[in-house]
């Protein structure tokens with residue numbers, strides 16, 4: 214193919230949407246050519262061939278390796294530490310600890326919360342005690358083992374249910390409350406319960422889940438005189454830059470953070486780790502680049518978790534399905550240094566279903582364990598575990614189908630937000646109705662109810678629904694697009710691609726607007742030194758935040774292009790359209806100019822289009838919705854649960870890339886299966902307070918054998934044109950919120966046993982089955 218051939222860059226049959234005049238909003242896309250289609254990732258080859266360079270692959274000349282000594286006890290005081298042997302070992306270049314000047318730096322582990330970078334008082338197993346840099350990772354770890362520490366082991370508490378017991382050791386001097394109880398209230402619950410036909414009350418618990426990104430936490434840090442460059446496995450290069458600059462007291466311009474590829478992040482990589490600072494300090498001290506990646510064990514101990522939730526829910530309902538009151542409470546724990554993730558457990562109780570009288574109480578208690586952290590839809594899967602099991606029980610009590618009960622109680626507005634703003638779009642009704650139909654809900658329920666009571670293998674179906682608190686993203690976001698003189702395009706954005714396909718979705722937006730082929734677009738991203746500002750990729754807001762910005766930048770390119778062509782053709786820009794790399798007069802296609810022949814473009818070499826993200830609509834709220842349905846098989850003798858099939862219906866606004874969309878659905882369900890059936894952090898509360906399952910053998914992640922082959926992704930593909938100019942609302946988190954509850958409901962349908970504590974595994978289910986048999 215010759216470079217003369219415009220089909221090199223332009224898709225022959227891709228119509229380009231009309232270009233609005235400067236200052237006017239574009240019309241929503243109607244028929245799309247790229248958007249909504251299943252498009253393979255633009256970096257698929259790099260990813261699957263091993264060519265992609267992740268931060269953990271970065272290797273620099275003269276690079277040293279860092280390692281961290283961590284407290285082996287949940288609470289201990291370092292009485293003495295001797296690093297002499299370690300310092301004298303072959304290959305060791307630096308040791309830093311509570312007795313070197315670096316200890317005086319502060320660690321802002323959460324908003325308005327600071328701790329010392331190294332503290333001789335360790336408050337959890339895994340707390341940093343010292344760090345070394347050496348020529349090889351082996352020398353670094355040998356040196357760590359050669360540091361002699363005498364700890365005074367102190368009394369600890371590692372169970373939030375015991376954190377307030379009289380005599381429980383105080384984690385921090387001020388006691389074990391992280392903050393006062395958070396109370397939400399509307400209406401009058403006493404009146405609500407009094408007016409109910411049925412009142413049910415139940416306790417629920419979800420266990421603590423540990424962050425398990427495939428790529429471990431870590432970075433490579435390099436100094437160049439006073440400038441610091443960090444290659445970090447992160448969800449957001451700008452937040453990392455800000456924290457590093459804050460701790461090291463440097464200008465933002467002297468901290469460059471690069472995060473091109475990264476191997477997964479579900480909330481624990483929204484911010485820099487302490488290890489990032491330690492790597493930077495070791496690099497400064499040695500004058501050499503330092504690579505510091507945590508081990509899986511350190512990751513489990515120190516980077517964060519979805520905190521356990523101890524919940525109580527009391528609900529009142531009328532016979533016709535009208536909800537009259539919810540009373541909810543949750544005790545969670547942020548560990549010793551809470552870094553987010555303990556709030557929002559009550560959000561679904563507050564907002565998912567119409568209910569006039571609601572009271573929620575959230576408590577957050579310190580324990581001597583690693584920090585809580587945002588974890589894919591913070592709070593929501595826990596809350597759904599309680600609420601969605603309760604909705605099932607309520608439906609049964611009033612003899613109503615669970616889907617019907619939910620359909621009866623769908624709000625069109627956010628009940629607990631100030632001013633009760635209406636949702637821009639609410640696809641929950643469609644999710645429930647279309648999902649139930651596609652799943653064959655009614656027939657499947659009938660079939661499972663007809664299974665003989667004595668059958669060893671019993672089937673059950675269950676469902677649950679949700680919304681996700683964050684929706685629609687929003688500013689700030691800036692993107693720069695450059696059109697080269699041959700018509701090819703460079704996209705420059707700050708957002709990280711967690712592996713979700715962000716780059717691909719943004720390339721599709723450019724392709725849709727300009728008609729260029731997605732795989733010819735050069736993408737520069739996630740580098741504070743060279744790319745535009747972006748917030749961290751999280752909150753399921755990356756697509757709704759960045760894609761409208763990209764579209765705005767592409768439109769600006771088209772406006773400039775039309776202006777240049779119009780000057781040359783001596784017409785008004787509004788009389789021109791763009792098609793297949795050619796600008797032509799709308800009413801006379803014979804009057805045309807190839808884009809690469811526009812002399813104004815040639816003389817400039819490049820056209821720069823800057824896109825900004827406008828605000829979300831005022832007095833309205835954007836939320837994504839989801840409903841999931843599943844079928845399980847329970848072995849009534851062994852307690853084994855086999856998940857047969859899953860269906861997820863999602864209202865996430867416009868489907869951008871159908872392939873990466875489906876990937877999110879499968880990934881979200883897989884994580885939900887982990888919460889429901891396999892995952893839990895186990896701390897030895899009686900003797901040592903240590904984590905006993907800190908590796909992939911003992912911390913049970915769902916494997917392919919635990920995940921059904923049959924997972925159906927069913928989008929309610931309804932562009933939310935009020936939300937933003939791409940109509941997208943966000944998907945990554947809603948797809949994991951209802952999963953665990955749907956499984957618990959299906960297990961109830963199969964067994965008649967309400968499993969209120971996660972994970973439901975053969976041990977816990979067997980125990981419940983045996984107890985149930987005895988009671989019969």
Ligand code: MOS
Pocket residue numbers: 448478479480481483587588589590591750751752753
């Ligand atoms: Mo997520 S908890 O928004 O990374």
